[in-house]
Amino acid sequence: MDTDAIIPARYLNTSDPDVLASHCFEDADPDFASRVSAGDIVVGGKNFGCGSSREHAPIAIKAAGVSCVIASSFARIFYRNSFNMGLPIFESTDASRSIVTGDELEVKPSEGLIHNLTQGEKYTFEPFPPFMVDLIQEGGLIPYLLKEEA
Amino acid sequence: MPMTITEKILAAHTGRDSVHPGEIIMADVDLALGNDITAPIAINILRENGIEKVFDRNKIVLVPDHFTPNKDIASAEQCRQMREFAHDYDITHYFELGEMGIEHALLPEKGLVLPGDLVIGADSHTCTYGALGAFSMGVGSTDLAGAMISGKVWFKVPTAMKFVFTGELKPWVGGKDLILFTIGKIGVDGALYRSMEFTGDTIINLGMADRLAMCNMAIEAGAKNGIITPDTITEEYARQRASREYRFYDSDPEAGYDEIHEFDASAIELQVAFPHLPENTRPVGESGNVPIDQVVIGSCTNGRLEDLQQAAEVLKGRKISSGLRLIVIPATPLIYRQAMDEGLFDIFLDAGAVISTPTCGPCLGGHMGVLADGERAVATTNRNFVGAHGPSRERGLSVGPRRGRSERGDWSHFLA
C-alpha cells in the first residue's frame, strides 16, 4: 500500500485534514471514506505507506477517524511520520495475515498485544523503544522538542 | 571499532566516536530541505507554536518545485505560504521561479550539499545526495519542522547492505539500470530501514549523474539511505561548487554488513520497470512490444544534462511517431540553458517534443503531462505506482534516459 494509494498526489495541493480524509484510499478502495467510522483500524500488508514522504498520508488516515494501523511492516518514512504526529502503528505479521475485514480488535500497546475478539486470537508485536514511548507520551515530536528546548 | 561510511557520518554529527546499528540517536543536521508540498505543513507547525526563529537561516533550503509554475489556486497558496515564510524568517536558500529547479538536481548543482554532510529533506528522494558521500534521508514534514526549530533529527542507526558491481557496462547502460536491476533482485522492501552502500570498480568509473540516479532510487528498495564512497570524481564535482568545507568518509575494511550482494555489471542490460512497482524490472529485450501514449524525460532521477544528451543522441535526425507525446523537462535552469546552448532543444523540437520549464510536474501526476485513464507512459522518473502519473489506472513504466526515444506500438527495438 503506497502513499499514492493512500492519498493520490492530485490532492496534495491542500493539507486540510478533512479534505484529505475525504479522498483517503480513493484509488485503492473508492468507498473507503464513506464506510469508515471513528475508531476503525486499518490492517495492511508489508511495506505499508511506501512511496513519497507525504505526511498527508497519515494525516488523511488519522482524520478519517482511524484509531491505529496494523501491518506486517511499514515503509520507514511513513513509520516516523506516524510517530511524529501521533498516529499509533503496530507491526505484526501474524495480525496482518489473520485479520479479516469486520473483525473486532483490541490493542494493548504497553503489553505489545493485539486481541482479535471475533476470531479469539492473540497476536504480539515488539513494544516500542523508550525514546518512542517518550515521543508518544509528549504527544509527538514538536511537543517533545519544545519541552527539551525549554 | 570498524564502522561503515554511514555510521562514521552519523557519529560525527552526534558528537561521538562511534554509533551502533539499532541505536536511536539525535543528530545535528547540516541542511534541512522542504518543497511546496511538504514545507507548508512544517511552516504551519512553526507558526502555530509561536516559533519566530529557525535554528540557522543558512541551513534551510526551500524549493517550490512540485506544482510550479503554480498549477492552480491551491498550489499558488502553498507557494505563497513558502515565500512569506522565507521572507519572515530570513531564509537564505529559497528558490523562486527562474532560479527554481527540481530540488535533488538543484542542491548538488549549487554546492549546497557536500560530502560528509548530514542532510534531511521532507521528500523521499532526499537520499539522492548519498552520491556525494553524504548521509541524506527523506523524512516527513513534522521532522522538517523539528529540524528547523532545533537543528536536530532523531533516527535509528541503520544496518548496512553492500552492493559490489564489477566489470565494464554495456553501451547505454547506466546508473538507472544498475539500481533498477538491484531493486528487481531485492524487491521494494529489500533494503527496508537499511543503508545501501554501492561499491566496486563499476561504481568508481561512474560519472556523477549516474551516481545521483542510483542513490536517488535507494528509497525505492525501502532504504534509509544510499551512499557511495567519495573519490576523485566526487572531489572534482564538489570542488567546483563548494563554498564551505567538506569531508570525505569511507567504510573500514572490516565494517559489518548484514548482506553483501555482488553483481557482474558487464552482464546487466538496459532495464525497464513495469507497472506497478519499481521491482517489476525486466531487461528491455524481454519487454515485448507495448503500445505507449507518452514519454517523459526528466525528474530528479534523470533530468540532468547527461540524460538529455543521451536522449538527444538517440533522437537526432528522427521524429517520434504520430500519436505519441514526448515531454522533455530539464531539471534546473542551468541544465535548461546548457541543453539549449548545446543545441539539444533543436533536436528535441525537430523530433516533435515539447520542452517544459523545470518542474516535477508529471513525475507525481501533478500537472504538465497527466495521463488519461488507461493511457501508458514511459518515463525516466523513479516510480510507477498506480496514480503516480495521473488518475487511477494508467501504466507507468520507469526507464533510463536514453529510452526516451520511444515509438507508439513498438518502443523496445530502438533501445539496444
Ligand code: SF4
Ligand atoms: S522529480 Fe519526481 S521524484 Fe523527484 S522530487 Fe520531483 S516529484 Fe519527487
